Amino acid sequence: MIVRCWESNDPLFVSYHDDEWGRPVTSESGIYERLCLEGFQSGLSWHTILRKREAFREAFAGFDPDAVSRFGERDVKRLLANAGIVRHRGKIEAAIANARATVALRETETPLVRLFWSHASAEPSGDALSKELRRAGFRFVGPTTAYAAMQACGVVNDHIPDCWVRDAVEAERQSVLSNPLW
Numbered sequence: 001m002i003v004r005c006w007e008s009n010d011p012l013f014v015s016y017h018d019d020e021w022g023r024p025v026t027s028e029s030g031i032y033e034r035l036c037l038e039g040f041q042s043g044l045s046w047h048t049i050l051r052k053r054e055a056f057r058e059a060f061a062g063f064d065p066d067a068v069s070r071f072g073e074r075d076v077k078r079l080l081a082n083a084g085i086v087r088h089r090g091k092i093e094a095a096i097a098n099a100r101a102t103v104a105l106r107e108t109e110t111p112l113v114r115l116f117w118s119h120a121s122a123e124p125s126g127d128a129l130s131k132e133l134r135r136a137g138f139r140f141v142g143p144t145t146a147y148a149a150m151q152a153c154g155v156v157n158d159h160i161p162d163c164w165v166r167d168a169v170e171a172e173r174q175s176v177l178s179n180p181l182w
Contacts, residue, residue, distance in 0.1 A: 003162045022169040024154035024176040031116050032102050033063035034049050035133075036095045038148045039140035040086045048086070055084030068099035081112055094140035101137035103121060108136075115181040117155060120177055124156045 004017055037056065039127055041049045042135075049056075059082050061067035079085065079092045105111045110118070115136070119129045126147025133141040151158045154173045159166035 002164050003160070004165075005158075005160045005163050010047060013047060014179065016050055017111050018165055019034070021152055022154050022157050022159055022173075023166075026113055026117070026176060026181055027061050027114050028102060029065060031112055031149070032065050032098065033057075034149045034152045035098060035138070035141060035145070036060065036063060038090050038145045038152065039094055039098075040088070041148070042091075042140070042142075042145060052085055055082070059085050065099040065102040068096055069103045071096045071099070092142055094138075097139045098141070101133075105136055111182070116150075116153065117176075117180065117182065119150060119175075120155045124150055126150065131152065 004014070005021075006013075006017065008014055008017075027035060037049050037053065040056070057063060059079055076089065076092055076096070080087050080089060102112050105115065114131060116129070119125070124147075126143035126145075129150060130141050130143045130146040131147060147156075150156050153178070154169065157166065157167055157170050157173055
């Protein structure tokens with residue numbers, strides 16, 4: 001019997017767990033996407049977000065921070081009318097603000113990927129990452145959202161001890177930590 005961190009009969013959810021959740025994400029757009037999706041998930045089920053993921057990608061220019069950073073009020077109205085995504089003004093505006101913050105971080109010594117992965121310590125904290133992100137201009141990134149993004153991106157490995165992918169995820173994570181690309 002295959003042991004997973006959570007049981008589901010939904011193939012999309014099983015695939016997300018087995019192939020993606022906790023596997024290291026080291027690209028700026030990948031981390032930006034996870035932060036946005038975790039923010040949109042707040043108050044909703046992750047199933048809802050996964051089912052809408054492709055619509056989110058289309059609506060938010062493939063989560064390209066440069067493209068989204070140029071979104072304005074016309075885009076906000078377009079997104080609010082898009083039934084394929086979560087239509088919440090605050091979350092939409094936060095995704096745009098977070099793209100702008102991502103672009104701005106490139107001009108610092110700590111771009112988003114480095115900032116994010118600097119929290120891969122023995123005692124990772126959503127509180128600490130949340131504070132740093134908010135200081136950098138990110139929105140809708142409270143401690144719970146920040147920690148969920150850390151889990152999704154492999155900064156922490158929260159697969160349960162008996163989970164069939166835990167060891168593989170940890171090996172990938174250790175490889176990234178020993179050979180950082182940022």
